[in-house]
Amino acid sequence: MTGPVKPKERGPIVWYAVLALVVIAGVVAVVATRGSDDAKPVAGQTAAVTVAKDGADALPTFESAQDDPAVGTTIPTVSGTTLSGGKLTIGPDDGKAKVIIFAAHWCPHCQREIPLLAEHLKDSPMPDDVELLTVSTGVEASRGNYPPSAWLEDVGWTAPTLADSSKSLAASTFGLSSYPYFVVVDAEGKVVFRITGEISVDQFDQLVAAAQSGKSPI
Amino acid sequence: MDTPTVTLFLALLAVAAQAIVVGAVLLFVVGRLSPAARSLGSRVAAEVGPQALGLAAGVAAVCTAGSLYLSEVAHFLPCRLCWYQRAAMYPLVLVLGASAVARFHRIRPFAAAVALVGGAVSCFHILVERYPNLETSSCDPNNPCSIIWVEKFGYLTIPTMALSGFALILVLLAVARPSEPTTTAQEAP
Numbered sequence: 001m002t003g004p005v006k007p008k009e010r011g012p013i014v015w016y017a018v019l020a021l022v023v024i025a026g027v028v029a030v031v032a033t034r035g036s037d038d039a040k041p042v043a044g045q046t047a048a049v050t051v052a053k054d055g056a057d058a059l060p061t062f063e064s065a066q067d068d069p070a071v072g073t074t075i076p077t078v079s080g081t082t083l084s085g086g087k088l089t090i091g092p093d094d095g096k097a098k099v100i101i102f103a104a105h106w107c108p109h110c111q112r113e114i115p116l117l118a119e120h121l122k123d124s125p126m127p128d129d130v131e132l133l134t135v136s137t138g139v140e141a142s143r144g145n146y147p148p149s150a151w152l153e154d155v156g157w158t159a160p161t162l163a164d165s166s167k168s169l170a171a172s173t174f175g176l177s178s179y180p181y182f183v184v185v186d187a188e189g190k191v192v193f194r195i196t197g198e199i200s201v202d203q204f205d206q207l208v209a210a211a212q213s214g215k216s217p218i
Numbered sequence: 219m220d221t222p223t224v225t226l227f228l229a230l231l232a233v234a235a236q237a238i239v240v241g242a243v244l245l246f247v248v249g250r251l252s253p254a255a256r257s258l259g260s261r262v263a264a265e266v267g268p269q270a271l272g273l274a275a276g277v278a279a280v281c282t283a284g285s286l287y288l289s290e291v292a293h294f295l296p297c298r299l300c301w302y303q304r305a306a307m308y309p310l311v312l313v314l315g316a317s318a319v320a321r322f323h324r325i326r327p328f329a330a331a332v333a334l335v336g337g338a339v340s341c342f343h344i345l346v347e348r349y350p351n352l353e354t355s356s357c358d359p360n361n362p363c364s365i366i367w368v369e370k371f372g373y374l375t376i377p378t379m380a381l382s383g384f385a386l387i388l389v390l391l392a393v394a395r396p397s398e399p400t401t402t403a404q405e406a407p
Contacts, residue, residue: 014269018276021234029227030219107357108350108364138359142221142293144366168359178356197355 042147044085046139047163049170052077055091059175059183062194065218070175070191075183078170083136083149083161090133090162090170092189097211098131099204101159102171102181104138105148109198110180115155120201122156129187130211137164137171138179182207186214193217221292228284229370232382235277239385242393263393270394271323274387275314281307281383288376294367295360299343303380306336310387323396330391337384343377 051058055077059070077091090100101117103110126132134157136148145151152161164170174183177196184193184207193207193216206217219227249256266273285304288294296304310329317325343363346353350364357364366375 014266014273018273022231025227025230025234028230029223033220033223033226104357104359106365107362108347108366109355109357112350142367144369171359176359178354178358180356198351 041141042149044081044083045136045141045147045149045163046166047081049078049080049162049165051169051173052079052091056189058173059191059194061175062177062181062196065193065195068191068194070194071216073191074189075185075191076173078162078173080162080165080170083152083163086160088133088160088162090135092185094131094189095187096131097129097187097214098133098185099126099207099211100133100135100174100183100185102135102137102164102174102176102179102183103148104179105136105145105151106140106143107138107179111145111151113180113198114152114157116201117204118156118158120204121158124201124205126208127212130208132159134159134161135164135170135174136161137168137176139164139166184211186211188214190214224284224287224292225368226370228379229368229374231280232374232379233371235382235386239382239389242389263395266390267393267395268397270390271314271318271321271325274329274390274394275311275318277383277386277390278307278310278314281380282311284379285376288367294376297361297363297365299339299346299363300376302339303336303343303377306332306339307380307383314387321396323394326391326394330388333384333387333391337381337388340377340381340384344375344381347375347377 056074058076059073062068062070074092075090077089077093079087079089079091082088090098101114103114105111121132134152136152139148140146148161162170168176171181174181175194179196180198181196182194182199183191186192192210192214195203195207199207203217210217245255245259245262249259282304285296285300285307289296310332313325313332314329317323317329346363347366350357350362353363369375
């Protein structure tokens with residue numbers, strides 16, 4: 001005759017195995033990251049930015065290249081420090097046409113765009129009458145591909161690059177709504193065209209031509 | 219423990235989860251052809267099966283704790299797709315935990331459906347990380363889904379870890395079964 005039914009007790013072995021796995025992973029993680037300095041802020045990646053009070057107003061936030069209300073308006077004047085420690089002013093009064101690129105180190109689109117343009121500029125440098133300027137903005141040490149100075153150096157980016165403030169003042173003053181962001185300015189300091197998102201090298205060449213001619217590419 | 223340590227810890231657990239999932243799938247597939255593999259698979263399933271609901275709840279709990287650590291302690295802002303995955307993972311802790319305690323094995327298909335949806339979102343999120351133009355050609359300054367907060371071993375990002383969790387939960391649900399009854403012989407009166 002058979003007696004009362006009892007469940008098999010297999011649990012502890014499985015749970016001990018899981019516990020051992022978790023402990024091993026924990027020990028490996030602690031040992032492997034001892035002395036790690038990941039995500040610690042690096043000096044000079046953000047810096048104070050000044051907006052000239054007697055300069056033009058901030059540009060409206062970019063929404064669309066079609067019927068952009070910023071076109072024809074004078075760009076504001078922002079001053080600050082470059083990633084290499086020099087001084088840089090971006091404004092309308094230097095008499096130079098310019099293409100200004102706003103990029104964030106963690107943005108995957110910027111991570112594709114900047115090396116693409118860096119490679120292109122090796123073969124097709126900027127014309128003498130158009131200046132290429134960059135603003136490194138949206139900087140956060142906890143996000144990937146940090147610090148931006150190392151990233152830009154790695155990809156061979158040589159254009160002067162303004163370090164935006166920790167609150168991205170330069171970007172907001174120029175009406176940034178997403179990265180990467182391009183502002184095309186003619187020699188009189190007026191906005192010719194604005195666009196956001198990844199562009200091809202041919203489109204970039206059109207932006208340069210637009211800065212030279214003062215005529216929108218669309 | 220600081221953020222790099224915790225993220226590496228979570229990544230190692232994800233690798234372990236992937237190894238278990240791959241091993242289970244291999245056992246299942248090879249078991250169709252080889253009696254030895256089938257026998258091994260049966261033994262493993264018999265060993266793990268009665269504990270599988272509890273283990274699945276544990277996996278969901280670790281994923282939930284990891285996700286909360288990354289957002290609340292490491293301050294990695296969860297994006298829209300992260301929230302969808304959270305919506306699938308978080309309830310599994312309670313649902314599977316309660317079912318394990320109550321030995322309510324009929325929860326399996328419903329929990330599996332939730333895990334499948336979560337895993338599908340993880341797959342899409344991984345694609346968006348690798349091919350950001352799938353969603354848009356520019357980055358939202360606040361919190362785009364394409365941002366890669368963590369990347370360990372060259373491929374393990376946060377949604378990859380989530381997918382590993384969902385996959386392991388699915389495997390555990392597949393092998394979950396009530397404890398096999400055993401009889402205890404008694405001497406005849």
